[in-house]
Amino acid sequence: MKNIEHIRHSLAHLLAVAALEYDPKIKLAIGPVIDNGFYYDIQFSAPFSNEILPTLQKRMTELTRENLSFERVEVSTDQARVEFKNQPFKLELIDELEKTGKRITLYKTGDFVDLCRGGHVENTQEIPADTFELTHIAGAYWRGSEKNAMLTRIYGIAFDTKEALGAYKAQQEEAKKRDHRVLAEKLDLFMVSDVVGKGLPFWLPNGAFIRRKLEDFMFEKELKSGYKYVNTPILTHKRLYEQSGHLAHYRDDMYSPIEIEGEEYYLRPMNCPHHHQIFLYRPLSYRDLPLRLAEFGLVHRFERSGVLTGLIRARCFTQNDAHIYCEKGDLKAEMIGVLKLFKEVFDGVFDIKDYWFRLSLPDFSNEEKFGDIEDKTMWDEASAIARNALEEFGVTYMEGGGEASFYGPKIDVQIVNAAGKEDTIATIQIDFYSPKRFNLDFTNTKGEKEQPVIIHRAIMGSFDRFFAFLTEHYAGAFPVWLTRVQVQVIPITEKQNGYARKVEESLREAGIRLEVDDSSEMLGKKVRRAKDTKVPYFLIIGEQEMVSQTVTVESRIFLLVLKMRLEYERIKWVKKLKICLMTNACTIK
């Protein structure tokens, strides 16, 4: 354990001390170290609010100066039970420790004693007083189960230096501004309805438009890359998941069945078994391969309401999905094709470059996940092909042992999101299993039946998560080709409304998407509103413009606009706007 973790862990104890002083009747649960800090789960005897945090923090700061040592004591379970006789959660933990036969250790700090495996500073003086902060509280069930008591979780952050703390807080502040849920609320991108239910997002016009444009873009791109689009039902008879093994292994992530004429049907959690049905529809030969079936596939997966997070974690989402059925000999080439497509989309179009590749391999010592694997040679072969593909494609990558999916090794594309956390944004998976399970075959050049290999891949992952990522990436200032409204027309007073409508008509004719703000408000307010909506361009129309039959073009002040100037489709319409302005198409006579 690094020193900073000792500090964080020790701070959790000091938090408990401060809380006990504030309310001696509290019941303590657990207080572990987490990323960037620590927390403590506490049951208070009276309602507890955020406002108490500064008091606790002040007391913790004092405690760091009190020169208290952290003293380790080993005790018997009976001694421990006496020590914690008024702490029911601790007693429950002691019972469990007793069952496992593990030794029980306590840590003493001043008068305070905690049940703890340790990892502490020796003395509170080692904790710098101004490098930590209590940040917020949240509700948390004891042991994570809604059947248990609801506790108050107090979160804190802690760093080595004051500067590191400041940098982290600044980054969090920025991340908060970029949080796709915050921006969605501000820019009307999506909403959730209390009536319809949690985790079921509604894409509002501004968001739905961008989603359609993203789909259109991938549709064209993938067609050119030889994919064939299909559209398959989101329900299936349970037979399909008995065959695929989902009912046996994936049931917890699925919703309860629907009954139709006495038979059970499921909402699909993934598209692959449906695509396999298409593979099976006609006898295929080597001439039909590689068969690349693509779908914007709507799937539903169970998520507890507690973990739902905007579009990042919802109960339904639409994948930019595809399955490539190919001969084993073509596997490497197909994987390189996918990598190429990925790079064209991410680097070339969205200017997302700070990702890295992770080759996720099996860890045969992990019995639970990979214990069923019989044909290790096949896995090694697949791993080698994936490695060769990455190398031939010419990118660096890291290897992640044990991160493979249950049906084969995969290449994940990793990224750090706005909140500073690592996330998988795209994935390319090799699958030798499903062809066996579904009896997929084709006639090879020798006229024999042969099983294909399948690549599961999603370039944009799901449109939902990719859109959330893009929202944060662009801080809501989407490139011109994606926005529903590219130009806001702002007449300075109502006298120019008529001319503004003519300008609108003329530009709409030229293929530009625009809206006129003909409200009776003052110019300043209209401009502020236009800027708030992050519309890329706005045209100001006053008396002067009306007389000279022109418009004044302004652009949102945001660095990303400039970065986006050469993006896909944008040139086309700006050219149009320019031509339109230059050829006096806006000069209405």
Next chain:
Amino acid sequence: MKNIEHIRHSLAHLLAVAALEYDPKIKLAIGPVIDNGFYYDIQFSAPFSNEILPTLQKRMTELTRENLSFERVEVSTDQARVEFKNQPFKLELIDELEKTGKRITLYKTGDFVDLCRGGHVENTQEIPADTFELTHIAGAYWRGSEKNAMLTRIYGIAFDTKEALGAYKAQQEEAKKRDHRVLAEKLDLFMVSDVVGKGLPFWLPNGAFIRRKLEDFMFEKELKSGYKYVNTPILTHKRLYEQSGHLAHYRDDMYSPIEIEGEEYYLRPMNCPHHHQIFLYRPLSYRDLPLRLAEFGLVHRFERSGVLTGLIRARCFTQNDAHIYCEKGDLKAEMIGVLKLFKEVFDGVFDIKDYWFRLSLPDFSNEEKFGDIEDKTMWDEASAIARNALEEFGVTYMEGGGEASFYGPKIDVQIVNAAGKEDTIATIQIDFYSPKRFNLDFTNTKGEKEQPVIIHRAIMGSFDRFFAFLTEHYAGAFPVWLTRVQVQVIPITEKQNGYARKVEESLREAGIRLEVDDSSEMLGKKVRRAKDTKVPYFLIIGEQEMVSQTVTVESRIFLLVLKMRLEYERIKWVKKLKICLMTNACTIK
């Protein structure tokens, strides 16, 4: 009853006679008149096949010549029970007739007696011998319930004259060829999976591509018409349908609920209540209206497996849906806007002109459907607005009393489908109810809260049904802008494969969608295959073309191609093809 219906009904009896002679142990159920003919439901004592039909028909023809009279006899229920002591289905019918108190009548024809309300010829000689035909058999449950015995239904057709029979058979033959399910099988448009289940269609690449193009087309068209697209979840907590009234009135058409964390959720059968949630998201004023929310909305509705018919009647489909929320004063103008959009799409783009408008009004004497209506004045007002819209739009229409939906009058667009049946292909409905039910309101110019009116409309109805209709309309020869493969490149021998690939690359670059048939088969077979797939154009490439660096363009021989020459998008690509050919872009050096 017209004479032809007497003939059809009498033929049903003769069919029963012939069947009894063929198998004296049969149990007779019912034998009514239907469109164009008749049927009889019979329980045979041994398996019965289509092959027996000519034998029965021959016997029926003989019977028509036997100068048999149809004699009506009125009897008591007890007498009837004696007469039908060996006919359990008839006995069941007698029990029911007894309960209703209706009189029991029998019809005697020679030795045969049937329980029958009548409507017959006087003598079999009135039936022309060569104007009827037994067509096919099908399974049918007694009384339509799967809980009862499965019977054999023998279908027959009958007309006044031999010519009418011939014309009908020719039309059916053509309809069969155009049946979207037959064409779908031939052209790989969609499939149904036995594993996934009935009524859940899979759109194959050729079909899914056309669907996407139809969506794209409507997306652009509707955006230009001021619609805003949204994307809403297909599930909802049951609360929504308690509020909308669906759970009370529409439950039979919905699927059983899914349980999530102890609460019930439903697959939506329609999109409107979801759109109302968006209306409610922000306070709106008169400036925000008309608000036109559009969605390609996936819905699921319960259909018995017995009535499922390809894409025409499936368990899920995607509507070209929109809801217009407007002030009452704008209602007429908005309806005319929808009519205009409809006409532009149907007449202008798809060359569908043989439709007619039906103004569907309430029938207040129909207590069951319209008995709940309190505000008849409001209905009259809405009906008048719909009528005015049609008149101002300048089209003729018929009025359909009692055809209104339960929430208001509507305009239906009616059409005759390939099978010769009337069908609704688009609908525009006025709704005064939902705004009350969902407390929808906006701030009017006076600063007061006011309820909007809603128009529910679907131009293409559902994409599924519209696509099925288009498939039959074009007999599978879709216009060039819709087809996934616009051009098939056919090298005459394998020697030209290389050049063919170059041509492919060059045309793909020019935005043309094409495929190369580089199989080793003979030219004749390749051309036949290209024609079978109804690809609009094919390029033949032989030695001569390779030497001169050209291609020979041929087109599918089908009148509709020519009709489609000036359609949407087509010009663009044919121009490209022409430019490409003229400027020697295909002349690869």
